[in-house]
Amino acid sequence: MKLLHTADWHLGQTFHGQERHVEHRAFLDWLLATLEARRPDALLVAGDLFDVVNPSLRAQELLYDFIVEAHRRLPALDIVLIAGNHDSGNRVELPAPLMKRLNTHALGRVHWRDDGTLDAARLLVPLSDASGETRAWCLALPFLRPAEVTGRTRPSGPEDERPDYVAGINAVHEQLIDAARERRAPGQALVAMSHAHLRGAAVSEGSERPIVIGGEESLPASLFPADIAYVALGHLHRPQQVGEARIRYSGSPIPLDFSEVDYPHQVVEVILEGETLAATETLPIPRSVALERLGPADLEAVLAELDALEEDPGLPVERWPWLELRIDLDGPQPDLRARxxxxxxxRALRLLRIHTRYPKARGEASASRRETLDSLGPRALFTRAWEEEYGEPADDQVTRDFALLVQDVMDTEAEA
Known part of the structure; x- marks a missing residue:
């Protein structure tokens, strides 16, 4: 059986105010052609389908047009989508009854029975081969928000010392895996799909929104026991495996920040034989729009770098590279933008931003980019405010409580 694993599409993302529909459309067109050429049995999309909980109509059209066209070209293809931390779980699930007619399964939230046990059956998706025979089961686990898992059944024993959120996540995984083991027949593989931050994985410099609780957000790979043949992960934009070849982040299909300019972008082809992983292959995604990041250096050096860039006036405007300049200054430069x-x-370039630094005036230790509310984020602002008010850092419990409140606000906005 053959699968394709991708994640973190972030449809509708704006790049410092500029839309990126052209880049996302180019990726989806490439993916459609790749599906036709490679003929997988299933496509797994591991969360963050959209960039915000209330995506634009155009962003939603990109997703639904892709699903319709993929089904038209490959009627037997199973598509499994889960919600990520950028998505609204309810929005992802809203068209689920219609999408099932297109062999597409959209899972946005976990549900609980009245007795407090997980409704695992709705998260288990059978994956069929070309003959229509079930060859694997996908454990489709959307991003787990605190309100969905805290206060639920918790493992007994010393593990009770863990925060409720982490204990709840463990309980969800345990119950879902137990249900999958009961459901599958001999010879059928188990494939887990999750949107989470696994411990030991490499995080991007500036484009991945932290998941809920500081250090507690990173989960152990041991959540996925050895009888899970493959783990398709989303959330981290750098493609990577975590400890084992069977546990992988596919990464984002396009760079979502200048810090990702050197990342390879890919989907992962997965071959299963019976209950086990036979092989994986990474399929590189062509970059439809280049990113140019010049500096940090003084103004003259950056302008010289800019002058050395090759010109390509044949590109249409929507394909011109995005440009970021990082410039070190000795003092105010009133004519900076004019120069x-x-x-x-x-030049066929689209300037997105200019970062200016004053290393001599502020000292080399303070030569990092100028701080803004966006660059700090709620957690760092809260930490600073707490320390200023009380004269000491907030402890771990306070930090966790604040993070839970932030997530509650995000969830409330999503529901609204």
């Missing part, structure tokens, strides 16, 4: 604009004259 940059003059250097860009006639």
């Amino acid at each position: 940059v604009d003059a250097a860009l004259e006639g």
Whole structure:
């Protein structure tokens, strides 16, 4: 059986105010062609389908047009989607009854029975081969929000010392895996799909929103025992395996920040033989729009770098590279933008932002980029405010409580 694993599409993302529909459309067109060429039995999309909980109509059209076209080209293809931390679980599930007619399964939230046990059956998706025979089961686990797992059944024993959220996540995994083991027949593989941060995985510099609780957000790979043939992960944008070849992040299909400019972008092809993983292959995604990041250096050096870039006036405007300049200054430079604009004259580049630093005035230790509310985020602002008010850092419990409140606000906005 053959699967394709992808994640973190972030449809509808704006890049410093600029839309990226052209790049997402190019990726989805490439993916459709790849599905036709490679003929997988299933496509797994491991969360963060959209960039925000209330995506634009155009972003939603990208997703649904893709699903319709994929089904038209490959009627037997199973598509499994889960919600990520950027998605609204309810929104992802809203069209689920219609999407099932297109062999597409959309899972946005976990549900609990009246006795407090997990409704695991709805998270188990049978994956069929070309003949229609079930060859594997996908354990489709959307991003687990605190409100969905805290206060639920907790493992007994010393593990009770863990925070409720982490204990709840463990309980969900245990119950779902037990249900999958009961459901599958001999020879059928188990494939887990999750949107989470596993411990030991590499995080991007500036584009991945932290998941809920500081250090507690990272989960152990031991959540996925050895009889899970493959674990398709989403959330981290750098493609990587975590400890074992069977546990992988596919990464994002396009760079979502300049910090990701050097990442390889790919989907993962997975071959299963019976109950086990036989092989994986990474399929590189062509980059439809380049990112250019110049500096950090002084103004003259950055302008020289800019002048050395090759010109390509044949590109349509929507395919011009995005540009970020990082410039070190000795002091205020009133004509900075005018000089940059003059250097860009006639060049097929789209300037997104200019980062200025004053290393001599502030000392090399303070030469990091200028802080803004966006660059700090709620957690760092809260930590600073707490320390300023009480003269000491917030302890772990306070930090966790604050993170839970932030997640509650995000969930409330999503529901609204």
